[in-house]
Amino acid sequence: MFFRIATAIALMGACALASHDYLIQTKALLSQADDNLSAEETERFILGKSFFRIPWVEAPSATTARDGLGPLFSANTCISCHPHNGAGSVYTADGTISRSLVTRFSLKGRSDPKRGFVPDPVYGAQLSINGVRGIPFEGKPTLVYETVMSSYPDGTRIELRRPLPGVKELNYGALHPDTTISNRLAPALVGMGLLNRIGDGEILSREDPDDRNRDGISGRANRVYDPITGTTLIGRFTWKASAPSIRHQVASAFHNDMGLTTSLYPMKNCTSVQKECLDAPHGRDALDVPDERLDAVSFYVSRLRIPEPAIGNAKGKKLFAQIGCAACHTPVMAMPDGKTIAPYSDLLLHDMGEALSDGRREFDADEHEWRTQPLWGIGKRTTVLNQRNYLHDGRARTIEEAILWHGGEASAARESFKSLSRFDRRAVLQFLEGL
Structure with missing residues (x-):
């Protein structure tokens, strides 16, 4: 026995x-849920996952739970931009520009206290590459690259790509002459729930806008308008930390990417000159995504499990800190309950230099500033999902290329990385690939 x-x-x-x-x-x-979900939470997670993955359709439709797509939109599912909840890619398998790479518009040098920027008067905040039946799409993105060479002190040379984004086939006239074009790559979603729960005090304790300690790092939080409360909060999501909560970020994606209305964005995603869009049929519900469904998707995103890191390269981890990367990519942050997490981000804005400037402001974030990108799970995106685009516009094809694009406050860390021996550089990259 x-x-x-x-x-x-x-x-x-x-x-x-x-x-x-x-x-x-x-x-x-x-795509795995956190451990220890209750039966009710598991049901809610599954519901949110279904609305995240199953396509939405145009109205009117017999599929009343999922109608209201558009009239102008870029994708009909969340997973189109966030495949397997990882980061998006610049190109599809057939070489066309992916739906994961969206084209953003804003008027240079202008700001709005509630949106953080001023959109193009004709095309709004984001280019819609699709329209439902009878509604002309807004246009199509274009993308070319120019080559930039980077050299190491040991003579090794590496080819970088600088993207030059554009648009074509505009169906509603020309862009405003002051409109800037900036590409955004859909980020990975894992870990957002933990970042959502970090206390403001933990984030603000790392601010040093005047660089009082003279270390060359002057991070600061982005203070943004929250449409849920009507107040100013600390931003922690999006490439420029312009969204204060997961719920806000999910509602914004529904609005900009899919043309779906929510209680946060109750109006159609049409500008005043797009008459066909304004006159298109509504979904049967007052809102395309009622709060119950919005909250379910937000819950799904917030409870995605962080993959366990591989057994790390101890030397690479030590070098990562020694050369200054950990000054912004903070290895440990404290939670309100006293536990710690390892996002490798301080969630603050940092000046990344002219080479990464996109000409766009978002609330307090200027053209050169970007939120420190969390690094947890970055290696799994490469090894398991084969996702090989990095930085806000996907210009970097490897983690090494992403490091070499760092400028501004990160210039010293970049140069220290370049000064390492080839063996030590490999150790740092292996450490990152294990996260």
């Missing part, structure tokens, strides 16, 4: 290990 029980336990353990080993090698890795 003991032998049979021991054998059964061993087999169960082997199956569990096999299941775990299989999971960490599959695209389901970034």
Whole structure:
């Protein structure tokens, strides 16, 4: 009897290990729920996942739970831009520009206290590449690259790409002469729930806008308008930290990417000159995404599990800190309950230099400033999901290229990385690939 029980336990353990080993090698890795969800929370997670993955359709439709798409839109599912909840890609397999790379518009040098920027008067905040039946799409993106060479002191040379974004086939006339064009790559979603729960005090404790400690790092929080409360809050999501909560970020994506209305964005995503868009049929509900569905998707995003890091390269981790990367990519942040997390981000804005400037302001974030990108899970996106675009516009094809684009406050860390031996540079990259 003991032998049979021991054998059964061993087999169960082997199956569990096999299941775990299989999971960490599959695209389901970034779609797992946190541990210890209650039955009610699990049901809510599954509901949110369904609205995240299943396509929305135009109105009117018999599919009343998912109608209201558009009239102008870029994608009909959330997963179109966030495949497997990882980061998006610049190009599809056939070489066309991916829906994960969106084209943003704003008037240079102008700001609005509630939006953080002033959109193009004809095309709004974002180019819609699709329209429902009878509604002309706004236009199509274009993208060319110019080559920029970077050299290491040891003579190694690496080719970088500087993107030159544009638009074509504009169906509603010309852009405003002051409109700037900036590309944004859909980011990975894992870990957002933990970042949402970090206290403001923990973020603000790392601010040093005047660089009083003279270390060359002067991070500051982005203070943004919150449409939920009507107050100013600390931004922590998007490339420029212009969204204060997951709920706000999800509602903004529904509005800009899919043309779906919510209680935060109750109006159609049409400008005053787009008559066909304004006159298009509404969904059967007053809002395309009622609060129950908005909250379910927000809950799904907030409870995605962070993948376990690989056994780290200890030397690479030490060098990462020594050369100054950890000054912004903070390894440890404290939660309100006293526990710690390792996002490798301070969630603050930092001046990244002219080479990464996109000509766009978002609330307090100026043209050169970007939120420190969290690094947890970055290696899994590459090894498991084969996602190989980095930085806000996907210009970098490797983590190494992303490092070499760092400027401004990160210039010293970049130069220190370049001064390492080839072996030590590889150690730093292996450490990052294990996160």
